[in-house]
Amino acid sequence: EYFLLHPERVISFEIPWKVSLSHVYQINANQNRSTFNPDKWSQVQTLMLNGDVSFTKRWKLSTAINFDLKSKDITNARFGLTRDMHCWALAFNWTPIGGNKSFLFSIRSTSKLFTDAKLELRKPPAFL
Numbered sequence: 001e002y003f004l005l006h007p008e009r010v011i012s013f014e015i016p017w018k019v020s021l022s023h024v025y026q027i028n029a030n031q032n033r034s035t036f037n038p039d040k041w042s043q044v045q046t047l048m049l050n051g052d053v054s055f056t057k058r059w060k061l062s063t064a065i066n067f068d069l070k071s072k073d074i075t076n077a078r079f080g081l082t083r084d085m086h087c088w089a090l091a092f093n094w095t096p097i098g099g100n101k102s103f104l105f106s107i108r109s110t111s112k113l114f115t116d117a118k119l120e121l122r123k124p125p126a127f128l
Helices: none
Strands: 017-029 041-053 059-068 073-085 088-097 102-109 118-123
Touching: none
Parallel strands: none
Antiparallel strands: 017 041, 041 059, 059 073, 073 088, 088 102, 102 118
């Protein structure tokens, strides 16, 4: 009876989500062999975690994280938050580590007629 009187208190366990875990094993021929790196081949093993969760009908949180198994370090991570506002779309994408540290905040029209109607604030990756 309580939940019939207070439907906002009901917890929905039908939240759409997805997670994928991948392992990439890569062998490369070492073209620049030297005394510091005499190996003929180089091996890279990466564990990748991708996923997203839509915690409401219009809000979505997504992530992608790459973990290097040889160096035991996170090599890349990306996070995104999006909001569908019917006629407009809000997005925030952030890459805090890795070679492409950056962020993008945008508000754009979802109408095909007004595809150029957008506002973007970004910090591009710093190239050294």
